[in-house]
Amino acid sequence: MGILEKISEIEKEIARTQKNKATEYHLGLLKAKLAKYRAQLLEPSKSPAAKGEGFDVMKSGDARVALIGFPSVGKSTFLSLMTSTASEAASYEFTTLTCIPGVIEYKGANIQLLDLPGIIEGAAQGKGRGRQVIAVARTADVVIMMLDATKGEVQRALLEKELESVGIRLNKSKPNIYFKPKKGGGISFNSTVTLTQCSEKLVQLILHEYKIFNAEVLFREDCSPDEFIDVIVGNRVYMPCLYVYNKIDQISMEEVDRLARRPHSVVISCGMKLNLDYLLEKLWEYLALTCIYTKKRGQRPDFTDAIILRKGASVEHVCHRIHRSLASQFKYALVWVSVRQQLESLSSGVSEWSSNPSPHFLLQRGQAQSTALKEWA
Numbered sequence: 175m176g177i178l179e180k181i182s183e184i185e186k187e188i189a190r191t192q193k194n195k196a197t198e199y200h201l202g203l204l205k206a207k208l209a210k211y212r213a214q215l216l217e218p219s220k221s222p223a224a225k226g227e228g229f230d231v232m233k234s235g236d237a238r239v240a241l242i243g244f245p246s247v248g249k250s251t252f253l254s255l256m257t258s259t260a261s262e263a264a265s266y267e268f269t270t271l272t273c274i275p276g277v278i279e280y281k282g283a284n285i286q287l288l289d290l291p292g293i294i295e296g297a298a299q300g301k302g303r304g305r306q307v308i309a310v311a312r313t314a315d316v317v318i319m320m321l322d323a324t325k326g327e328v329q330r331a332l333l334e335k336e337l338e339s340v341g342i343r344l345n346k347s348k349p350n351i352y353f354k355p356k357k358g359g360g361i362s363f364n365s366t367v368t369l370t371q372c373s374e375k376l377v378q379l380i381l382h383e384y385k386i387f388n389a390e391v392l393f394r395e396d397c398s399p400d401e402f403i404d405v406i407v408g409n410r411v412y413m414p415c416l417y418v419y420n421k422i423d424q425i426s427m428e429e430v431d432r433l434a435r436r437p438h439s440v441v442i443s444c445g446m447k448l449n450l451d452y453l454l455e456k457l458w459e460y461l462a463l464t465c466i467y468t469k470k471r472g473q474r475p476d477f478t479d480a481i482i483l484r485k486g487a488s489v490e491h492v493c494h495r496i497h498r499s500l501a502s503q504f505k506y507a508l509v510w511v512s513v514r515q516q517l518e519s520l521s522s523g524v525s526e527w528s529s530n531p532s533p534h535f536l537l538q539r540g541q542a543q544s545t546a547l548k549e550w551a
């Protein structure tokens with residue numbers, strides 16, 4: 175039996191197994207097996223055709239966003255609208271065959287946007303250029319899942335399943351489980367919270383399936399068996415995803431309203447240029463970037479030249495961006511908060527600036543590594 179058949183056998187068995195206390199261990203084991211086969215499936219193929227030309231795009235700018243979606247949902251139309259790059263758009267499917275990079279300039283940041291070929295059901299198993307597309311998606315900071323508003327729900331569920339099956343976790347955070355394989359001593363199992371989905375026995379069974387007999391496991395939240403498997407397997411990516419429903423010019427207002435209220439969703443029309451500003455705002459939020467401006471003594475900060483960093487970056491990161499040797503010579507920094515808000519309403523921000531010239535914080539040398547920027551904002 176090939177791996178694909180094995181996977182589909184297990185999937186069928188999971189589907190027909192009733193979920194209850196008696197089948198809990200059986201299901202846990204099946205899921206562990208499934209994850210193993212999927213991992214095998216993803217091992218790089220040896221045939222050169224699978225490599226795919228035109229997918230090795232250099233990372234550039236402050237962040238990377240990948241456009242994932244079925245064929246002809248409007249990905250290339252979107253790239254051509256938002257960036258100065260033109261990507262061919264047409265009414266037939268699979269117009270785009272490689273990865274086309276463009277740059278969105280927003281709030282002083284350069285956001286690399288990648289147009290990709292459309293993917294379909296079975297992409298993860300290598301249908302079309304699915305594997306290459308998914309490999310690129312893994313390298314992004316945010317995925318935009320573009321959907322055709324007239325058929326969005328089916329497409330959304332199918333693509334979520336594809337990405338899920340290759341270890342991409344959308345809008346989820348890493349399970350809070352401490353897991354450390356050991357040389358000996360058996361399995362030590364602990365939890366700091368009451369567990370309703372996993373037990374010590376189930377955890378042991380799953381670990382044995384992965385031939386792990388010595389390890390330290392500490393659950394710090396009430397995780398599911400799937401989440402535990404994710405932690406053992408390890409190579410999962412946890413990625414923010416915006417679901418973008420395009421072509422809302424084709425559906426009723428009621429339908430637009432319903433889609434817009436779904437979690438992590440934005441509705442747009444590339445054809446009629448509707449709601450694109452709001453999409454950019456949301457994208458910025460999901461990228462979790464922050465702008466930092468430097469200022470010379472006695473002068474106003476230069477609001478045209480931002481240092482762009484991820485939220486939560488430390489002062490040390492800022493130093494490194496300015497000069498390689500700055501961090502090691504760092505003594506203290508004067509920090510004014512809410513710089514980002516000042517930029518957002520530039521005029522009021524500047525007047526606030528001149529009326530309030532004293533810094534909110536004095537940051538000493540020792541704090542350079544530990545103080546996260548978010549604490550000041």
Ligand SMILES: Nc1nc2c(ncn2[C@@H]2O[C@H](COP(=O)(O)OP(=O)(O)OP(=O)(O)O)[C@@H](O)[C@H]2O)c(=O)[nH]1
Nearest residue numbers: 246247248249250251263264268269270292444445
């Ligand atoms: N009605 C309507 N049509 C749109 C909209 N955006 C794009 N289209 C049309 O949808 C078709 C497909 O657009 P593309 O940009 O080529 O779609 P794609 O997702 O890049 O397609 P592939 O590269 O084949 O995967 C084109 O005919 C576009 O003109 C929109 O907002 N409304």
Ligand SMILES: [K+]
Nearest residue numbers: 246264266269
């Ligand atoms: K197309």
Ligand SMILES: [Mg+2]
Nearest residue numbers: 249250269270
């Ligand atoms: Mg295209």
